[in-house]
Amino acid sequence: MAVDTGRSAETAADGEHHSGRGRRGTAKNGNPPGRRRALTGQLGRQLSRHWYAWAMITPVVLVIGLIIGYPLGRGVFLSLTDADESNVARTIGVNEIPATYDFVGLENYTEILSDSVFWDRLGWTALWTVGCVSVTFLLGLSLANMLNRQVKGRSFYRIAMIVPWGIPAFVSVFAWKMLFNEKYGILNEVLDGGGIDAVPWLSDPTWAKVAVIAVNVWLGVPFMIVAMLGALQAIPDELYEAADMDGASPWQRFTNITLPGVRAVSSTVILLSTIWTFNMFPVIYLLTQGGPGDNTEILVTYAYRLSFVNSPRDFATSAAWGVLILVLLSLFTLIYRRALRKQGEVW
Amino acid sequence: MRTQKRSRPASVGLHAGLLIGTAVALFPPLWLLVTSFKPKSEAFSTALVKDFTFDNYDHVLADTYFLDWFGNSLLVVLGTTVVGVFIASTTGYALSRFRFPGMRPLMWVLLITQMFPMAVLIVPLYNTLATMGLLNQPVGLIITYLTVAVPFCAWMMKGFFDTVPVSIDESGRVDGLSPFGTFWRLIMPLAKPGLAVTGFYTFVTAWAEVAYATAFMTGEENLTLAGGLQTFVNRYGADWGSMTAAAVIIAVPAAVVFGFAQRYLVSGMTAGAVKS
Numbered sequence: 001m002a003v004d005t006g007r008s009a010e011t012a013a014d015g016e017h018h019s020g021r022g023r024r025g026t027a028k029n030g031n032p033p034g035r036r037r038a039l040t041g042q043l044g045r046q047l048s049r050h051w052y053a054w055a056m057i058t059p060v061v062l063v064i065g066l067i068i069g070y071p072l073g074r075g076v077f078l079s080l081t082d083a084d085e086s087n088v089a090r091t092i093g094v095n096e097i098p099a100t101y102d103f104v105g106l107e108n109y110t111e112i113l114s115d116s117v118f119w120d121r122l123g124w125t126a127l128w129t130v131g132c133v134s135v136t137f138l139l140g141l142s143l144a145n146m147l148n149r150q151v152k153g154r155s156f157y158r159i160a161m162i163v164p165w166g167i168p169a170f171v172s173v174f175a176w177k178m179l180f181n182e183k184y185g186i187l188n189e190v191l192d193g194g195g196i197d198a199v200p201w202l203s204d205p206t207w208a209k210v211a212v213i214a215v216n217v218w219l220g221v222p223f224m225i226v227a228m229l230g231a232l233q234a235i236p237d238e239l240y241e242a243a244d245m246d247g248a249s250p251w252q253r254f255t256n257i258t259l260p261g262v263r264a265v266s267s268t269v270i271l272l273s274t275i276w277t278f279n280m281f282p283v284i285y286l287l288t289q290g291g292p293g294d295n296t297e298i299l300v301t302y303a304y305r306l307s308f309v310n311s312p313r314d315f316a317t318s319a320a321w322g323v324l325i326l327v328l329l330s331l332f333t334l335i336y337r338r339a340l341r342k343q344g345e346v347w
Numbered sequence: 348m349r350t351q352k353r354s355r356p357a358s359v360g361l362h363a364g365l366l367i368g369t370a371v372a373l374f375p376p377l378w379l380l381v382t383s384f385k386p387k388s389e390a391f392s393t394a395l396v397k398d399f400t401f402d403n404y405d406h407v408l409a410d411t412y413f414l415d416w417f418g419n420s421l422l423v424v425l426g427t428t429v430v431g432v433f434i435a436s437t438t439g440y441a442l443s444r445f446r447f448p449g450m451r452p453l454m455w456v457l458l459i460t461q462m463f464p465m466a467v468l469i470v471p472l473y474n475t476l477a478t479m480g481l482l483n484q485p486v487g488l489i490i491t492y493l494t495v496a497v498p499f500c501a502w503m504m505k506g507f508f509d510t511v512p513v514s515i516d517e518s519g520r521v522d523g524l525s526p527f528g529t530f531w532r533l534i535m536p537l538a539k540p541g542l543a544v545t546g547f548y549t550f551v552t553a554w555a556e557v558a559y560a561t562a563f564m565t566g567e568e569n570l571t572l573a574g575g576l577q578t579f580v581n582r583y584g585a586d587w588g589s590m591t592a593a594a595v596i597i598a599v600p601a602a603v604v605f606g607f608a609q610r611y612l613v614s615g616m617t618a619g620a621v622k623s
Contacts, residue, residue, distance in 0.1 A: 046448065052526040056441035057453060059434035060497055067494045068460050088474065135573040143368050146361055149353075153365075159508060159609070166605030167376055168555035170573045175375040178382065178587060186378065206525060218371070242461035279464045282557040286577065304468035307473075308562045312351045315470050322467030329464065 025224065078321035079108055085313040101316070105329070108320040117294075117302075118324075125278065125298040132216045132277045137270060138218065138223025145258070146233040147225065159224075165222035173286045176215045177202075180287075205295040208288050212296050216283045220273060231265035267340055274336075275329060299325050361601045376598065383591035403592035408600075413593055415568045416575035419485060423571060424553040426489040432542060439504025439541075440530050444516060457498040459525045465558050468494070473562060483569045488560060492553045499543040507541030508534065545606035554601055572597050 047054075072109060081101045089099040112118045146159055164172060179185050180201035188198040201211045235257065244255045279300050284290060290297035297305065299321060307318035353361070387565040407413045429597050441447070442454060472491060473482070481487030500507045513536060519529035535542070567578065574595065 030509050050447040053441045053445035053447040054449070056361070056437040056530075057449075060438040060457075060501060061453070062421055063434065063490075064456060065461060067472070067490055068468065071468045071475060072463070074474070075467045089478075139368075143365070146364050147369075149361065151361055151365070157365045159370055161365075161372045163372050163376060163602075166602045166609070168551070168573075168601050170377075170439055170555055170576060171598045171601075172375060174576060174590055175379040177580065178379065178591070179375060199361035203400070216488045221455065222372070256623065275461070279466070281465065282555075282573075285557065285561075298465045300464055303464075304469065304558060306560070308469050315474075319467070319470050322464060322470070325464045328468050328561050 075319045075322055078316055079323050080105060081316050082107075083315040083319075084317070085311070104316075105110070109324070112320055112324065114319065118321075121294075121297055121299050121302050122328075125317060126297070128209075128213060128298055129274055129277045130215075131213050132220065132280075133270060133273050134212070135217045136220040136224050136273060137266070139221050141228050141262070141266075143221070144232055145254075146223045146230035147229055158229075162222040163227055164219055165226075168216055168287055169219055170282050173215060173283055176211075176218070180211055192242060202288055203292050205292055208292060208296050210285050212264060212287055215287060216277065220277070220281065224269065224273070227265060227269045228289055231262040234265075235261035271336055272330070275302060278329060278332075295317070299328075354409065370379050375491050379591050379594055379598075382587070383595045385588070386515060387586075387588035396560075403588040404596070405487040407589050407592045407596070411589065411593075412567045412570070413596070416572045419564075419569065422485045422575075423488045424493065424550055425487065427492040427496060427553040428546050428549045428566045430489065431493050431500060432546045434493075435497050435500035435545055436535065436538065436542065437530070438501040439506075440508050440534060442501070442505045443459065444510035445511070457501050460494070461502075462497040463494075467564060469558065476563060481561055482563060487531070487563055488553075488571070491563070492549075492556060495556070496552050500549060503545050503548070504538070504541055507538050507544075511537050543608050549606060550604055554597075564569040 001180070046178050080103060082104050083101040087099060087101040089097065094110045101282045143161060147154060147161075148299075151157075179187050182188060182198060182203060182343070184201050185201070187201065191199060191222065200207055240253060243257060248256070279297075280298070281300050284296050284298055284301050285304070290301050294302065294305075301319035303318050303325065306314045306321065383403050384401070385401050386398055386402060389397065391428045438453075438457075442450060446585050476487045476491075479487075483491070515533055515537070518528050520526075524532065555573065556571075557573045560573045561577070564570050564574055567575075570578070572593075576590065576593055579586045579593065
């Protein structure tokens with residue numbers, strides 16, 4: 001919730017007094033046509049009134065424009081060409097070789113969409129995202145629920161359980177890679193002790209999928225616990241007391257008070273973690289390199305593979321994959337927001 | 348928090364659940380730590396340390412490029428954090444306090460950039476950095492990481508500044524401070540928890556980033572830690588001993604920073620939800 005202090009700041013800055021209404025009016029209506037003087041005058045006024053705000057946002061606008069806006073535009077352009085390692089502009093020694101790639105229109109897209117590789121990867125990416133987010137959410141919610149009670153050692157439990165968050169993901173992934181080692185890893189050693197055959201964690205397509213999801217859940221639960229704990233603590237105790245008076249069972253209290261109470265926060269964290277998981281690169285890239293075969297390759301890692309692992313590097317197709325990922329995510333976000341709005345969520 | 352009496356089985360179940368959660372959360376990093384003190388040949392023994400040794404650490408620090416990687420990472424992370432937090436906080440302040448033309452579009456852009464997959468940007472960024480001669484340069488990575496960290500941090504800082512009473516700004520102006528003066532002298536000191544959280548977020552993001560670092564930095568001495576760690580365990584061979592020692596050294600600074608920040612982190616993240 002922002003407070004409009006622009007007015008008083010602006011009075012201090014240019015010594016003039018403007019009413020909030022009038023200011024908004026000028027900003028919205030723009031310039032009346034055919035009045036250059038008025039136009040420059042207005043621009044000048046706007047500038048003297050807002051220059052400090054604009055000065056404060058300039059660095060971020062520059063960063064976003066130059067390093068997100070420009071590459072994004074170029075990425076879209078590249079996806080419409082046949083650029084690859086052999087025909088982009090490059091420098092070899094002192095020779096500058098100019099780019100020789102051609103504009104091919106939507107060819108890359110039709111090729112990708114008519115190929116089963118994309119749909120296979122999309123299917124697994126969807127499964128990966130839904131699997132990771134739902135398990136992470138359920139675990140996070142139940143653990144937060146347990147922590148949100150008077151229990152001995154509460155702060156120890158809480159700190160211990162957010163430890164995975166404090167370790168860089170790539171370090172944790174390597175730790176898991178060691179645990180998952182098929183011949184000597186401790187997971188299989190323990191199973192062996194229990195008389196169970198070794199599990200080919202990372203070399204069997206199905207187990208590899210289980211393994212990457214497990215690791216991602218392990219990485220994601222701490223964030224979920226903290227977010228849900230915050231949401232749970234915001235629910236007033238009186239609601240539970242009133243429910244107790246009415247003789248509600250624990251399950252009834254959970255479904256009628258706890259769940260509605262955490263809904264606003266849940267919808268946000270679920271959206272966030274869906275987007276993060278969809279684009280989660282390190283877990284899969286480092287744990288299985290997308291393997292075995294390309295069984296655990298999600299869209300993002302596959303796009304990366306196209307331009308940085310495979311040879312020759314196929315920049316155009318990779319960019320087209322990237323654009324498709326962006327389109328998918330935007331669609332998802334739109335639909336999700338619309339669904340939330342229908343249910344009366346405010347944001 | 349509720350304070351009702353629990354039955355004995357419920358209590359046991361509660362502790363059992365929490366203990367299992369704790370064990371699962373702690374085991375992988377602890378096992379990494381334990382393994383790092385074992386001789387290379389015993390990297391995969393299930394026993395706890397039998398012959399305690401620092402060999403792995405010696406080897407990693409003395410015979411590999413680890414210190415170079417560490418230096419590269421540190422440079423990149425500090426650069427990103429200092430620049431990122433600063434420009435995110437000025438933006439957050441402008442968004443929180445002023446109404447100006449271009450504000451709504453900016454907020455939308457900040458929101459939208461957060462869901463940009465790096466897959467869209469990585470190829471053109473690679474080409475752009477290549478033409479600017481910034482591949483293999485820490486500066487190139489700093490610029491890249493700013494795009495990841497800044498939009499989110501600006502949002503968070505806006506949230507924090509929203510919780511700082513406007514009356515403080517007003518009293519600053521009454522005392523004759525300019526908007527920048529108010530921001531720098533009055534508001535920034537009050538925003539320390541927010542700065543800690545965004546700084547922490549930026550630090551962790553940059554310290555743990557893998558994709559850009561792997562793609563943009565080549566040559567053993569130019570890698571960051573994320574790239575360097577991959578060289579120990581890859582498809583050509585596995586030096587688990589060195590990997591564990593390096594991993595521990597990488598995890599410790601992150602864990603320390605996290606330890607300092609987590610109090611703010613938790614209160615910061617819940618600030619929006621908990622009425623105070």
